[in-house]
Amino acid sequence: TFSACHRLHSKSLSDEENLKLFGKCNNPNGHGHNYKVTVTVRGEIDPVSGMVMNLTDLKEYMQEAIMEPLDHKNLDKDVPYFSEVVSTTENVAVFIWDNLQKLLPQGILYKVEVHETEQNVVVYKGEQTIVK
Numbered sequence: 001t002f003s004a005c006h007r008l009h010s011k012s013l014s015d016e017e018n019l020k021l022f023g024k025c026n027n028p029n030g031h032g033h034n035y036k037v038t039v040t041v042r043g044e045i046d047p048v049s050g051m052v053m054n055l056t057d058l059k060e061y062m063q064e065a066i067m068e069p070l071d072h073k074n075l076d077k078d079v080p081y082f083s084e085v086v087s088t089t090e091n092v093a094v095f096i097w098d099n100l101q102k103l104l105p106q107g108i109l110y111k112v113e114v115h116e117t118e119q120n121v122v123v124y125k126g127e128q129t130i131v132k
Helices: 015-026 055-070 089-103
Strands: 002-006 031-041 109-115 121-124 129-131
Touching: 002 055, 031 055, 031 089, 055 089, 089 109, 089 121
Parallel strands: none
Antiparallel strands: 002 031, 031 109, 109 121, 121 129
């Protein structure tokens, strides 16, 4: 889990259009969430260790890819990626996926699930985004 604040605001839209599209989430002062992230890996089970991947290693990769850049940050102001990309839950999932892909062994990352709230959940599997 990580805590962060953001403001849903697109530079491509007027202030009025942003307010109409994003409503209270377009508050100029932003708002915060306690995000929950689930990372799923897949692959061959190592016959010696009995694991697809050592969970200690996965936790270290998640620390570097998720916690360090996002925890207790203003996504729009502190994370360069979101200076040009709207900080929706969908885009947060893509950001996390891209960061993990750089660290994990090739082909092992299966999905990233980001819970912004109990009702707002995004599942990202590379090219495919699922919004629940």
